[in-house]
Amino acid sequence: MSRSLNKASLIGNLGNDPEIRTVTGGNKVATFSLATSRSWNSASGEKQEKTEWHRCVVWNTKGTGLADVVEKYCKKGDKLYVEGRIEYRQWQDKENQTRYTTEINVRDLLMLGSGGGGGRGSDFDSDSSRSRAPARTATRGPGAGSTDTNFEDFPTALEDQDDDLPF
Secondary structure, three states, X not given: OOOOOOOEEEEEEEOOOOEEEEOOOOOEEEEEEEEEEEEEEOOOOOEEEEEEEEEEEEEOOOXXXXXXXXXXXXXXXXEEEEEEEEEEEEEEOOOOOEEEEEEEEEEEEEEEEOOOOOOXXXXXXXXXXXXXXXXXXXXXXXXXXXXXXXXXXXXXXXXXXXXXXXX
């Protein structure tokens, strides 16, 4: 039997506040753009950087209120870890042109910190809606207590900027 895997894992920052809609039947959906960046040194030694934008869609599903969590706690600039599947869609616009989009259908989300939205972590912990969130949803990710750029556990890991890796 042949198996396949469609899984995307991203860590990035929200480009704008999430958009929240309620669809027919009362189900809630949140959409947002997540920015991921990478940097490298070119052959001439110049520092290069590229940012990719990912359209993410979060649904309230049976047993989870993940779209509710996104609506209440996620703001522009926040750092998130999202995991889900990649989906490609096409549709006809008003001018009858075929349009295409690529989305990450999010099934798991971790709030890694408040990138620019302020400290809402205490609000999350004390709010009664916490029970609606999946057990793995949290305000801090692995290495809780450290900041995004604090690498005290391995201080020399970032000193070697060798970009001539064979892979």
